[in-house]
Amino acid sequence: MGRVWTEPVVEIRGVDVVRGQAHLLRGVDWTVRPEERWVLLGPNGAGKTTLLQLVGAQLHPTRGEVGILGEILGAVDVFELRPRIGLTSAALAQRINPSERVGDIVVSAGYAVVGRWRERYDVADLTRAAVLMQQWGVARMAHRPFGTLSEGERKRTQIARALMTDPELLLLDEPGAGLDLGGREDLVARLSALAEDPNAPAQVLVTHHVEEIPPGYTHALLLRGGEVVSAGPVDEVLTAPLLSDAFGLSLDVKREGGRFSARRAA
Numbered sequence: 001m002g003r004v005w006t007e008p009v010v011e012i013r014g015v016d017v018v019r020g021q022a023h024l025l026r027g028v029d030w031t032v033r034p035e036e037r038w039v040l041l042g043p044n045g046a047g048k049t050t051l052l053q054l055v056g057a058q059l060h061p062t063r064g065e066v067g068i069l070g071e072i073l074g075a076v077d078v079f080e081l082r083p084r085i086g087l088t089s090a091a092l093a094q095r096i097n098p099s100e101r102v103g104d105i106v107v108s109a110g111y112a113v114v115g116r117w118r119e120r121y122d123v124a125d126l127t128r129a130a131v132l133m134q135q136w137g138v139a140r141m142a143h144r145p146f147g148t149l150s151e152g153e154r155k156r157t158q159i160a161r162a163l164m165t166d167p168e169l170l171l172l173d174e175p176g177a178g179l180d181l182g183g184r185e186d187l188v189a190r191l192s193a194l195a196e197d198p199n200a201p202a203q204v205l206v207t208h209h210v211e212e213i214p215p216g217y218t219h220a221l222l223l224r225g226g227e228v229v230s231a232g233p234v235d236e237v238l239t240a241p242l243l244s245d246a247f248g249l250s251l252d253v254k255r256e257g258g259r260f261s262a263r264r265a266a
Helices: 048-055 078-084 090-095 102-111 123-135 151-163 181-195 240-247
Strands: 010-019 022-032 037-041 063-068 085-088 169-173 202-206 219-224 227-233 251-256 259-264
Touching: 010 048, 022 048, 022 227, 037 048, 048 063, 048 169, 048 202, 078 085, 085 090, 085 151, 090 151, 102 123, 102 151, 123 151, 151 169, 151 181, 181 202, 219 240, 227 240, 240 251
Parallel strands: 037 202, 037 219, 085 169, 169 202
Antiparallel strands: 010 022, 010 063, 219 227, 251 259
16 A cells, blocks of 8 residues: 655644534544554543544634645635545444445445445556455455344445545444444454554554453543543553543553453452
């Protein structure tokens, strides 16, 4: 894939998002560089999905500045910016027709549609889709309807689709949600391999659970009540005091074999 982007892929300065009387985000500053892999953590309602929507050019801030891939939201055509960003989310999954075939879901990302209609795809498009489906373990399901897949297979199909356009930034909104133990561990291993690929795009993953953080993720941002509790290298942020502060509960935090775990403190 070979990337030449050296400037920050995300630069957020003094951002507020306000809806009515509610501050969904307040005073957020955040920078993501091309080689970094970030995890966003925080309790329900902390603002994780709102922040991801900003970075995905799906939402504009009420105040402050959001820079994405060298462009400023509000001064760029988001329809030209969005194809440079790979995104997986529950909202996208809901847009996929259960009868749509897996291969068509992946290859159609190049046209920013979900499933094939009358678009034309060349050999390079079809080859890239086939390679991605192989990498993400869904190649043998290429002709199966999306609705027949397991939850893990659906998540991996969406990630293959998100990578189809060779994005400069990959956003993963709770990819482990709803997976059983086997599905979660398979996904974590694949995401870890992607995180450690020097040619892969910058990555931002949203989760509620430290156990879902793939080895190879370098940075973490903790949110609580729409505000940043802490942001920086994972070893400095994912500590018992900071996680306890963010989640409002005394926690014990361990890291073993590159994987984190958290339990309520005795």
